């Protein structure tokens with residue numbers, strides 16, 4: 001249940017259009033998205049759209065799209081929008097920063113508009129038409145902000161609920177009317193348990209970062225959600241899953257939540273890193289990392305840089321170290337209070353603190369303007385996590401750079417999958433890393449060139465080789481910071 005001691009209420013949002021529609025520009029490689037191979041598998045997929053005008057969206061949505069600076073859809077939007085509009089269930093995989101959020105928000109909002117859905121505050125129990133879940137507080141808040149932006153000027157009301165803020169405040173917000181509920185799983189189940197949310201009108205269930213939402217940490221909560229009283233059966237709702245990574249075992253499990261004829265949309269290589277991110281691997285020892293971090297930060301100057309570490313303690317430690325070295329740094333991790341987490345992200349977004357030291361809590365989904373550098377001070381022990389972390393830069397056709405510190409003593413188990421990801425994204429693979437990959441043992445299928453495009457949908461029984469233990473590794477790696485996930 002929500003902690004009654006939590007009294008934090010976030011600042012009221014600015015209602016000015018300039019703030020609601022604030023955005024950064026798409027980058028020079030935006031048009032190159034069109035060259036990425038797209039594979040839709042499953043029966044009778046609808047035809048992709050080439051422009052937003054083909055989506056036949058209502059006037060207010062079109063206005064909001066153009067105020068957001070969107071001129072043409074990205075591949076995941078071109079294919080995802082008509083699939084969702086056709087009422088199909090969808091498992092979609094597209095690289096980090098390529099517009100997955102709008103790919104599900106736009107067709108959902110369009111349908112709500114067509115059906116004349118309007119928020120009503122005269123009800124003791126709110127029955128949202130849409131529930132969107134995501135693994136972290138900051139990410140779900142960002143999705144909410146996107147929903148609020150696209151729903152601007154309409155009668156559809158999105159609401160966000162997540163841990164670390166006052167439950168009373170959350171309930172008051174819900175009771176003002178709630179059509180699109182954006183939630184982290186813990187607080188969602190709490191609010192449902194309190195009888196403030198009814199599920200009988202639910203039409204869309206969206207799992208963002210779906211592979212994370214279905215791994216060992218969250219799967220029980222997701223099963224509990226779909227088994228909650230009033231929740232329409234999967235045949236009677238539309239279930240949509242989005243991520244940049246989908247281990248095969250998770251894909252199989254996800255099928256339990258989806259209708260039999262769901263479509264699988266793969267934009268590029270499933271689990272592939274964004275090729276707009278230049279990846280550099282530096283060999284280090286445990287003892288040389290801090291000095292090497294300072295070296296890297298000398299070259300980044302005041303450009304926004306995220307430094308990923310493995311544990312909360314390490315995050316505090318490195319942030320303190322950098323402050324002592326006169327680097328303007330803030331940090332975000334699961335032991336910080338929500339107020340501090342939001343302050344840290346705000347300071348980073350505004351550029352007040354150009355360096356953000358973070359644990360995995362900031363690895364997925366966050367879309368921050370002008371993040372130019374990622375440093376993997378500690379490598380995660382799961383390659384998908386790496387792909388998400390470096391995807392905080394190089395977004396929406398912009399370019400970015402990711403430096404990772406590879407300590408052969410500690411990171412040997414990641415060597416093979418790292419080589420695969422580097423070569424899959426046409427990055428240089430250092431000779432020493434290739435050698436480390438060849439000599440590493442315990443993982444299967446070392447074949448850097450063999451990451452073929454087909455065979456991405458697990459229903460095809462494809463030959464795409466993942467490290468056999470990826471699911472388990474993901475769960476274990478997240479164990480270090482388990483309470484990061486809400």
Ligand SMILES: Nc1ncnc2c1ncn2[C@@H]1O[C@H](COP(=O)(O)OP(=O)(O)OP(=O)(O)O)[C@@H](O)[C@H]1O
Nearest residue numbers: 070072073074096097098099100101244365367396
């Ligand atoms: N068609 C478009 N034109 C211009 N900008 C776009 C378009 N679609 C999305 N964007 C912008 O691109 C950025 C990245 O989008 P988004 O956060 O949805 O990516 P994502 O695919 O969900 O990434 P991640 O895998 O990291 O969660 C956002 O700032 C978004 O507003």
